[in-house]
Amino acid sequence: MNAILQLEPSWQKWIVENINRGVPFNNIINTLFERGFYNAAYELMSQQSEVINIPYIDVSNNSIALPDRTVKLTSTFYPPFVAVIDSFLSNKECDQLIKSSEGKLKNSRVVSPIDGSFADHDARTSTSCGFQRGATDLITKIEKRIEALLHWPEIRGEGLQVLHYEKGAEYRPHFDFFDPKHPNHKEITGKGGQRVGTLLMYLSDVESGGGTCFPKINLEVRPKKGTALYFSNTKFDGSVEPLSLHAGMPVIKGTKYLATKWLRTNAYVS
Ligand code: PD2
Ligand code: ZN
Secondary structure, rough: OOOOOOHHHHHHHHHHHHOOOOOHHHHHHEEEHHOOHHHHHHHHHHHOOOOOOOOOOOOOOOEEEEEEEEEEEEEEEEEOEEEEEOOOOOOHHHHHHHHHHHHOOOOOOOOOOOOOOOOOOEEOOEEEEEEOOOOHHHHHHHHHHHHHHHHOOOEEEOEEEEEEOOOOOOEEEEEEOOOOOOOOOHHHHHHHOOOEEEEEEEEOOOOOOOOEEEEEOEEEOOOOOOOOOEOEEEOOOOOOOOOOOEEEEEEEEEOOEEEEEEOOOOOOOO
């Protein structure tokens, strides 16, 4: 069903009137997002281009039926677009992912702003390990679930990373997008393009600390085993979203495990 036709008639009229007045589509789309009419905003976007060029979550219901699992949408926010999805992974899947990282965890690295290579950094004190897309049956299953949730082809995703934070470990405020003003931006994004969105999956409960914080919008999502947190790193027009600044807060008590999936604009082949 067309999401615009599901809006109240006064909003449908508002859209038509503004289009007829020559208001730029991006302004209309932005207002729809601001009012929480995400599906109508995506619908209008899809009328502008054949393919929506950002990941898209259907928020028309509070549950989302994915091919192999029904998940619960518990919070949404804009801007930037943020969604919290409960029961995205089962407890067993979380435990299995943690197990598959055992013996492979190394100091986490960040993408070097100099040449795009990976380097250790004080700002990221977790340990982590990366898995190629499709590395195991479980990872394939989760990647298919992500593809369905976000309407985003699996090939446009980096391999899954499992992160492990002990007491005091954190990931200080950063952007996941690559800075377009950086002189090496073209090289850095040459493979796969921009990181348009991020899906974090909490694999453990944490007694204290370890939330994911968005300091510019005063939002903190606390870790809950099996919950996924999606946020967009770019605006819907593809430009970078400074409000997406975020951090992994220090773990105060307990241990935090998380899986990260970064979504790219184009096919990503490592
Ligand atoms: O561990 C987190 O909560 C976190 C926070 C910010 C992870 C990432 N960023 C990331 O993997 O990009
Ligand atoms: Zn991040």
